[in-house]
Amino acid sequence: MDQAPGSPDRPQAAHGLPGCYRHPGRETGISCTRCERPICPECMVSASVGFQCPECVRTGSGTGHAPSASRPRTIAGAELTSGDPRLVTKILLGVNAAVFLAVLADQTLADRLNLIGLAFDPRIREVVGVADGEWYRLLTSVFLHQQVWHIAFNMLGLWWLGGPLEAALGRVRYLALYLLSGLAGSALVYLLAEPNQGALGASGAIWGLLGATAVLLRRLEYDLRPVIALLALNLLFTFTMPGISWEAHVGGLVGGTVIAFGMVHAPRGRRTLVQAGVCAVVLLVSVAAIVLRTQSLLT
Structure with missing residues (x-):
């Protein structure tokens, strides 16, 4: 009690x-x-x-x-709000769960929302993918899961990591961290993976939260050894187990770490400007990688 x-x-x-x-x-x-x-x-x-x-x-x-x-205000400068301190985290959990149930009801939905760079779909006899103008796949794939174990693992990570970060950063900053980390992971997958290789899952966003947690704990002068051990273990699994998109994990980790560093270390007098600037840099780098890859696939 x-x-x-x-x-x-x-x-x-x-x-x-x-x-x-x-x-x-x-x-x-x-x-x-x-x-x-x-x-x-x-x-x-x-x-x-x-x-x-x-x-x-x-x-x-x-x-x-x-x-x-x-x-x-919180450590990141957000005004304290009344109500549920995990509101955004619960909404993200609900969106992921709703998409998962929708995929169970319509198996073709996964093919229409997952991250594909460029590929020919024989069922509809058309070319599909981000390079063909389906830009939405870069974000819809972040909320997409097909296996129970996959969504369960990612949602447990979201619940454990998301609540403290939402309280420390504030709702808007926390949501920006989640979405931009997911986009950064998708951008690296699109840039480096085979164009016809499908990818899906919230792993990029969750790895962004993991990187942000390390930054926050360091800012608060906590013991980082447990977080470093967790990162090392997950990186080992990422690069040794088959079927895991390491590009999404690394992209999300780097994006989330950079964003969180800017949010908790921004100088007080220019806090909002610096935080928005760091988010803009991650967004622009992701967009630049996406545009570069699209041009290379279409030429």
């Missing part, structure tokens, strides 16, 4: 680091700069110096420090 906000106790987590005073099971190395209670990424509110807990922000009281800005 969670301790009530305002408790002076400092709950101790299992591995020695203190636990968040609002979520005792979550280890953290960050404390509120006003009341000095330990706080996790979901509870952190960006202040002029360091981070504050929601209780201190709401009451404007503390240990003699001046009140912070009237509108509390």
